[in-house]
Amino acid sequence: MGIGGSILLIVVGAIMTFGLDDTDVGPFNLDTIGWILQLAGLVGLALTLYFWNSRRRTVVSAAPPPPPAAGTVIPPSADEVIERRTRRY
Template sequence: MGIGGSILLIVVGAIFTFGLDDTDLGPFNLDTIGWILQLAGVVALLLTLYFWNSRRRTVVREVPTAGHTVIPPTTDEVIERRERRY
């Protein structure tokens, strides 16, 4: 859904909850629908931010350049460099 869709749900829910005087639309209560939309928007926003944050972690392996002797690592030794990209 993304950040934009989450904010849209929160805004529409706030309009239904706080912006309308007539809260009944047939058998539906617009205040309740507004609170549900706001809650769904907050949950979707938190999930989006969580998955975006977990996707940023990358592992970059160092590749030896030409002219250097390559010594393969032993089974107990792993050569990696971790970088965070912001």
């Protein structure tokens, strides 16, 4: 639905609930329809923001080096750097 569609539902629901004087059109009550549209817009907005927020968390880490060949001894080095990157927006 997206943020724009959710805000549109909220606005149309608010107009139907608070802006119209004649609340009954045939078998339909416009106040009830307006509240339902506002609730659907709020749920859609919350879901959109939740999924956008969860999509932005990424962690990039370097793959460990392959194990040395059999019988090879590699001395530990003080120059090794372990790098962990995180994206922050």
